[in-house]
Amino acid sequence: MKIAIASGKGGTGKTTLATSLSSHLSETxxxxxxxxxxxxxxxxxxxxxxxxxxxxxxxxxxEWTGDCSLCGQCQEICNFNAVIxxxxxxxxxPELCHSCRACSELCPESALPLKPRKIGMLNQIQxxxxxxxxxxxxxxEQQAVPLISQTKDYIDxxxxxxxxxxxxxxxxTSCPVIEAxxxxxxxxxxxxxxxFGLYDLKLAVEVMRKxxxxxxxxxNRDGLGNNDVLDYCDMETIPVLARISNDRRIAExxxxxELIFSTIPEFKEQLLLLERSLELSTVxxxx
Amino acid sequence: xxxAFTAKGESWDSEIDPRLGRTEFILIYDDKKNELxxxxxxxxxxxxxxxxxxxxxxxxxxxxxxxxxxxxxxxNAAEVMSTSEIKIITGAGDMKxxxxxxxxxxxxxxx
Numbered sequence: 001m002k003i004a005i006a007s008g009k010g011g012t013g014k015t016t017l018a019t020s021l022s023s024h025l026s027e028t029x030x031x032x033x034x035x036x037x038x039x040x041x042x043x044x045x046x047x048x049x050x051x052x053x054x055x056x057x058x059x060x061x062x063e064w065t066g067d068c069s070l071c072g073q074c075q076e077i078c079n080f081n082a083v084i085x086x087x088x089x090x091x092x093x094p095e096l097c098h099s100c101r102a103c104s105e106l107c108p109e110s111a112l113p114l115k116p117r118k119i120g121m122l123n124q125i126q127x128x129x130x131x132x133x134x135x136x137x138x139x140x141e142q143q144a145v146p147l148i149s150q151t152k153d154y155i156d157x158x159x160x161x162x163x164x165x166x167x168x169x170x171x172x173t174s175c176p177v178i179e180a181x182x183x184x185x186x187x188x189x190x191x192x193x194x195x196f197g198l199y200d201l202k203l204a205v206e207v208m209r210k211x212x213x214x215x216x217x218x219x220n221r222d223g224l225g226n227n228d229v230l231d232y233c234d235m236e237t238i239p240v241l242a243r244i245s246n247d248r249r250i251a252e253x254x255x256x257x258e259l260i261f262s263t264i265p266e267f268k269e270q271l272l273l274l275e276r277s278l279e280l281s282t283v284x285x286x287x
Numbered sequence: 288x289x290x291a292f293t294a295k296g297e298s299w300d301s302e303i304d305p306r307l308g309r310t311e312f313i314l315i316y317d318d319k320k321n322e323l324x325x326x327x328x329x330x331x332x333x334x335x336x337x338x339x340x341x342x343x344x345x346x347x348x349x350x351x352x353x354x355x356x357x358x359x360x361x362x363n364a365a366e367v368m369s370t371s372e373i374k375i376i377t378g379a380g381d382m383k384x385x386x387x388x389x390x391x392x393x394x395x396x397x398x
Contacts, residue, residue: 081337084344086370093363096337142336 002165003278004184008200010171012190013220013244016254018168019046020261024271025280026130030163034155035134036180037170038120038147044134045257049127057135058116059146061094062104068111074103083112095142120147122154131159144176152183164280173203178211186278187215188241194225198232205238218274221246241277242270290316290391291351291373292384297325303387305357305380308339308364314384315349323384339364347371355379355387355396374398 005018014037022033023046035043062074062083072085082096083103094117104112119141125132135151137144148170155165169180181187187208191201201217208215217233222243233240244250245266253260261268275281293310295302304310313326328345331338343364346354354373357380359365368375378396379387390396 081334081341084337084340084367086340086344086347086367089370091340091367091370093337093340096363 001161001186001280002167002184004167004169004181004187005190006169006177006181006187006204007171007190008173008202008204009191009197012171012192012197013218014171014190015043015046015168016220016250016260017188017190017218017244018166019043020259020267020271021274022132022164022166023047023127023130023259024261024268025164025166025275026128029280030129030131032131032133032155032159032163032165033168034151034165035132035168036148036151036176037168038135038137038144038151039170039176041134041136043132043168044123044125046259047125047127047130047132049125049130049132051123052126053122053124055122056118057120057122057147057150059097059099059119059150060101060114061097061099061117062092062101062112063115064090064092065111065113068107068109071108073106073108074112077102077106095140098143099146119143122151131163144170145179148176148179152179173200173207177204178207181208181213182211185214187213188218188274189215190218190220191229192221192224193219193227193229195228197225198229201229202232205236216241216277218270219243239277242274244270288318288353289349289351290318290388291346291349291354292316292379292387293354293356294325294384299323299383299385301384303355303357303379303382303384307356307358307360308342310342310356313342313346313349315351316384316388337363340367343367347373353391355391357381 005014007014022031025031035041074083075085080096080098082093084091104114120135120137122135135147167180170176189204191197216239218241222245224246250260261271292314293304294312294314295304310328316323339361340363355376359377360368376396
């Protein structure tokens with residue numbers, strides 16, 4: 001089972017939920033938490049354990065041999081302006097390259113061979129029974145998608161279906177979020193009951209519907225703002241899986257890098273509610 | 288001497304477009320012919336990324352000696368620019384084209 005924790009708006013509580021949900025589930029089951037917010041991964045701040053694996057992640061980008069007739073086909077074929085012909089040279093902008101290989105394959109003189117370029121690091125950490133994997137994008141790299149995609153490949157190659165896999169996704173509704181959630185069996189959209197939260201939730205719902213994803217909403221900082229998010233979910237028949245109170249103690253624990261569920265019973269209650277609705281609990285708790 | 292300007296319009300009274308990569312127009316003034324010509328750069332709005340190098344490529348093709356602009360080139364645009372001999376003058380972002388040319392000639396704006 002793969003669950004992606006996403007949101008339209010940033011800072012709604014994806015990491016708070018992802019770290020607590022995966023740590024709690026790992027007490028009874030095999031769980032892998034994967035931080036796919038590769039541009040600013042911060043799940044690790046809450047996970048204490050030993051690093052068991054680390055590797056570089058590369059993408060393939062063209063390199064000009066410096067020897068061609070400057071026909072310019074490479075520039076014409078590139079949709080991302082990653083290769084342009086200036087004067088008597090071909091200039092490449094690898095951070096714009098989407099590794100589609102078109103320029104390299106179509107070059108009549110084979111003057112653009114592909115070379116690996118490091119775009120980030122993948123780390124694996126063992127924290128009790130919880131396995132945590134994160135990837136970090138290199139500073140200056142502009143594209144998160146190739147790193148997210150290769151991190152998911154790593155997960156698929158190392159963990160079979162007996163694991164519950166939880167993706168802590170990037171915020172927003174653009175390519176990185178789509179890449180992070182496209183093969184999830186279920187997507188949890190975390191939002192807050194404010195006009196900003198609702199506005200971005202609507203965008204995220206639109207994306208999830210377009211991707212034909214099974215999804216539900218977790219309202220964080222419940223009690224803040226107004227009732228519009230709940231009314232919207234009601235009207236759109238979107239299940240509200242849990243409601244986490246707007247509680248200063250949660251913010252304090254988060255700021256201290258602590259998991260929330262072990263200290264705040266009301267939070268744990270909502271976590272159990274969420275696990276039950278996702279049919280993840282192994283033990284049936286008295287309601 | 289041939290001058291290039293990043294511009295929001297097509298005349299001497301147009302304002303400098305402070306952006307280089309996403310400038311609306313490129314104006315070329317040839318002082319030997321006393322001629323001002325305008326080239327639209329409007330198709331750049333369709334590019335999500337890589338606007339700087341493309342616009343600079345266009346400017347290089349117009350073969351000016353000096354480029355007068357506002358904010359100046361970003362990293363990629365500067366890299367393309369460095370393949371040419373064109374001198375870049377920045378800081379004209381809040382001027383009209385004619386004022387920018389005067390400011391350059393009187394050394395009020397420099398590289």
